[in-house]
Amino acid sequence: MSAARHVSICRSMYHKQFAPIGHRGIPSATLRPRNIIPRFNIQAIRHQSNITSPNPSLRRARFRRILAYGAFAFFFTSVGIVATAGPAATTIFSLVSAPSDAESLKLFHTAHEKAAEINKHITNHPISVALRERPGWTESRPHLRYPETIRPHSLTAGTLMGPGKFPVPPLVFSDDKELVSLSYVGTDMCGHNGIVHGGLLATMLDEGLARCGFNSLPSKIAVTANLMINYRKPVPAGSYLVLRAYTTKAEGRKVWVKGSIELLRDDEKPGDVLVEAEALYVEPKYVKVCILTALRRLSSNGFSLFRIFFKLALDEEHSTLPPSLNDLDSKQ
Known part of the structure; x- marks a missing residue:
């Protein structure tokens, strides 16, 4: 065999055994082993079998x-x-479970001479007599329908009732769309001296208009959503007042009401308008x-x-x- 042939065979054998990487020759079998059998995770396979058929x-x-x-x-x-x-x-x-409208009229009793006189004037006033004869109208004292356990915690039925404030509960007449309330405001409800506080008038209007709008709602319960008030004239303390309200619109859970407070005259004619208001009441969803x-x-x-x-x-x-x-x- 010639020397050239020997060198060629040696080179081919070298390339078959080694794979040149960089400047070194590393056996290719160590880099890219062939015929390797993959290994399986026996525990994972058992876990998957448990999932497919749970215990x-x-x-x-x-x-x-x-x-x-x-x-x-x-x-x-x-x-x-x-x-x-x-x-x-x-x-x-x-x-x-409160008393009825008719029963509330019999619940007011007083030994105070001034309060008895005020009650007599309101009960026998020409407006009261005329409204009492109207068909479809009811007469009541709503504040006396409050249970005694709740009354002390109520602003209008408890806190504001008494001598110098509201010595007599207001007398209320109403039908499905209108309301008329007669009351007397004492001398201890002033803002400026001798003038009834505007916040008290707002409270009276809010309650009176709401009670008027209740009749247009399924549950007869609502909360105030909006109340707009226009004060026309000062309201003198120690005065008889008449609150008039009427429902203007009712739609679903909402009702719109307008009203005013006037001085109570000795006859049935309207008195001077002191305060005007309009409000929106909404029946709560709950x-x-x-x-x-x-x-x-x-x-x-x-x-x-x-x-x-x-x-x-x-x-x-x-x-x-x-x-x-x-x-x-x-x-x-």
Whole structure:
């Protein structure tokens, strides 16, 4: 064999055994091994088989966890609803079980000579006599329908009642769209000396207009959304006043009312307009929940409330809340 042939064979053998990388020759078998059998993770394969066919005990544990989380969510949601609607439901329960309009007229008694004189003047006034004879109008003293447990915490039915303030509860006449209220404002309700405080007049208008608008709402409950007042003349303290209100529009849960406060004359003619106002009242969305809660509490006391329950629950536009439980009891 020649020397050239020997060198050629050696080079081919070298290239087959080594792969030049950089300046070194490294065996290619160590860099790119061939015929390697892949290794599998036996534990992972077993885990996947458990997922495809879960263990019944694992299913039961998962169900128990879901049930526990659902119970906790329901409990705390119920606590939140009760904490929010509970006070309102208690108030509605007390108001629903309040005396009727006719009974409220018999609840005012006083040994104070001045208060008795004011009450006689308001009761026998020509306006009262005329409104009492109008068909479809009711007469009441709404502030005396408040339960005694609630009355001390009420601004108009408790705090503002008494000598020097409102010595006699206002006498209210109303129908479905109008309201007339006669009252006497004492000398201890002033802003400037001898002049009734404007905030008190705003309170009177807010309450009077709201009571007028209640008749146009299904639940007869609303909150003030807007109240605009125009003060025309100063209101002298120690004066007889007449508040007039009328509903201008009712739409769904909203009702718009206008009204005014006038000096009460000795006859039926309108007096000087002292204050004018217009307001928007809205029935709260949660009111039916509170009413139904109150009705359930009443039902537990033995009253038959199926009729008003269905009116409140099923008839949103024409449902009404009876003025007292005595009306319900008489219809049984």
